Structure formats: structure tokens, C-alpha cells
Amino acid sequence: EAGVTQFPSHSVIEKGQTVTLRCDPISGHDNLYWYRRVMGKEIKFLLHFVKESKQDESGMPNNRFLAERTGGTYSTLKVQPAELEDSGVYFCASSQDLSQPQYFGPGTRLTVL
Amino acid sequence: QKEVEQNSGPLSVPEGAIASLNCTYSDRVSQSFFWYRQYSGKSPELIMSIYSNGDKEDGRFTAQLNKASQYVSLLIRDSQPSDSATYLCAVNPQRGGGADGLTFGKGTHLIIQP
Numbered sequence: 001e002a003g004v005t006q007f008p009s010h011s012v013i014e015k016g017q018t019v020t021l022r023c024d025p026i027s028g029h030d031n032l033y034w035y036r037r038v039m040g041k042e043i044k045f046l047l048h049f050v051k052e053s054k055q056d057e058s059g060m061p062n063n064r065f066l067a068e069r070t071g072g073t074y075s076t077l078k079v080q081p082a083e084l085e086d087s088g089v090y091f092c093a094s095s096q097d098l099s100q101p102q103y104f105g106p107g108t109r110l111t112v113l
Numbered sequence: 114q115k116e117v118e119q120n121s122g123p124l125s126v127p128e129g130a131i132a133s134l135n136c137t138y139s140d141r142v143s144q145s146f147f148w149y150r151q152y153s154g155k156s157p158e159l160i161m162s163i164y165s166n167g168d169k170e171d172g173r174f175t176a177q178l179n180k181a182s183q184y185v186s187l188l189i190r191d192s193q194p195s196d197s198a199t200y201l202c203a204v205n206p207q208r209g210g211g212a213d214g215l216t217f218g219k220g221t222h223l224i225i226q227p
Contacts (some may be wrong), residue, residue, distance in 0.1 A: 004156070033214060042117070043157070043201070045214025060212060090157070098207065101147060102215060106156040 002026065004105035006092050012111045018080040021108045023092030025074070031055075031073050031095040033102060034067060038088035049075060082112045115140040117204050119218035127226050134221050136202030140181070142202045145205040146185045148180055151220065151223040155200055161187060192225045201225070 005024045013019050025032045027059040034046040046065070047057035051072035060067070064083070079086055089109050093102040116139040126132040134148075145164055149157035163169045163176040163185065175188040185204075189196055199222050203215040 035214070035217075039209065042219045043215075043217040045216070048214055101159050101162050103159060104149070104156040 001032065004092055004103055005107050006090075006105040010111075012113065013082055014083055014113050018078065019082055019110060021077045021079075021090050022108070023075045023077070023105060025092070026096075026103060027030060029094035029096050031101075031102075032069060032078055033093040033095075034053050034075070035091040035093065035104075036088050037091065037103045037107075038085070041104070043091065046077075050058030065096045079110075082110075084112050086110060087112045090105065115204070115206075115216045117202055117216050117218035119200075119202050119221050121219055122222040123224050124221055125224045125226055126192050128192060130192055132192045132196065132223055132225070134187040134189075134200050134202075134223065136185045136187075137183055137220055138185070138202075138204045138216070140204065140206060140216070141180075141183065142206055143180075143183075143204045144207055146175060146176070147203040147205075147215065148174075148187045149201040149203060151201055152198045179198060189223075194225045194227050197223060199224045 007022045030051050032049040035043050037043045045059040048055040049069045052069050066078045089107040091107045092105045095102045118137045148161040150160050151157045161176040163178045168177045173190045177186045199220040201220045202218040207213050
């Protein structure tokens with residue numbers, strides 16, 4: 001069974017540009033989560049999808065971040081416009097249902113110059 | 114604000130010894146507790162989950178939970194060099210881990226010395 005995959009693995013952009021990160025959850029997992037780890041800090045929750053619906057987006061830092069999960073399969077996280085403080089590793093996780101643990105992808109390392 | 118505290122380390126343990134990793138959490142209503150192992154540049158890998166007070170064993174790993182003290186620990190017996198990694202403690206207010214976003218600690222860097 002394939003795990004959670006994320007694309008790209010690395011992205012380097014300039015301040016003010018737009019970047020879109022993609023996450024493909026484990027097949028059959030309705031629940032999809034986005035997290036972020038900035039340097040020196042802990043991994044922080046951003047938002048949670050159940051199928052295509054946003055269940056909880058309390059962790060989204062501001063309105064420059066937009067997450068979508070059209071069709072309830074893969075998800076994208078767009079940052080527009082990117083700021084220096086957006087640099088970090090963005091992780092995606094999925095779980096089969098609410099009673100199951102979350103399994104993480106390898107992350108996308110975003111560097112904003 | 115929910116917090117999970119871990120000693121960042123590094124924690125250095127001789128090969129073959131028991132490694133003991135500790136974690137405390139602030140949200141008293143937390144129901145689910147997880148240990149993830151993360152190698153440098155890799156994804157966090159789930160190694161243990163625990164939901165009830167007491168011990169839970171899986172191979173060389175034992176998770177211990179004490180909700181009254183808001184404390185969870187991970188013991189690794191017969192430590193191997195391949196156990197060298199960062200160990201992340203994560204907590205969820207709901208049982209099962211899937212209902213909410215996890216609250217993570219910063220992780221403990223474990224080094225097993227050959």
C-alpha cells in the first residue's frame with residue numbers, strides 16, 4: 001500500500017510569489033491534514049479535511065493560505081503571496097477514519113527568499 | 114493554549130541499553146497519545162499509540178501513560194544504532210487520533226552509541 005505522497009519535495013521561491021503544494025493521501029483515507037514545521041519550532045496543525053469538506057481550519061495562519069480538496073482525493077495548499085516567515089516544512093497526513101492514527105507524508109520543504 | 118513538552122536532548126544511550134523518552138502535556142482532556150519517530154529529512158513514522166493509563170508493549174517499545182500526572186513516556190529496550198532519530202510526542206483531545214489536529218512536542222533527539 002502506497003503511503004502519503006507530497007509534491008514537490010523542495011520549493012524555493014521569492015517573496016511575493018505564489019506556490020502550490022500537493023498532497024496525495026493513502027487510498028481510501030477520507031481524513032487529510034496539513035501541518036507545518038518552521039525552523040526551531042514544533043510541528044503545528046493547519047487544517048483538517050473530511051473528504052472534500054474543511055472540518056477544522058483553526059490553524060491556518062492567515063488568508064494568504066488556501067487549501068482545497070476537490071473531489072475528496074488529493075489536496076492542494078496554495079500560499080499567495082509568499083512571505084519570508086512562510087519558510088518551513090509542510091507535512092500532509094491522512095487517516096482512514098476518526099478513530100485511526102494519522103500517517104504522515106515526507107513533507108515539502110519551502111524556502112522563501 | 115495546548116502544549117506538549119519534551120526534552121530536546123540530545124539523549125545519548127549506549128547500544129543495548131534502555132532509552133527512556135519523556136513527554137508532558139497541558140490539556141487535561143487529551144485522550145490519545147502517539148509517539149512518532151523521524152529520521153533526518155524523512156516523514157514522521159508512527160511507532161506507538163496509547164489511549165489508556167498503564168503500559169502498552171510492542172516489540173522493543175513500551176509506551177507508558179499516566180493521565181493524572183499528564184505524562185507519557187516511551188521506553189526502547191535493547192537500543193540499536195538504527196534507533197537514533199528524533200522522537201516526537203503527539204497528543205489529541207479525541208480518542209483515536211483522527212478527529213482533530215495533533216499537538217506535537219518539539220521532539221527528543223536520541224543517539225545510540227555503538
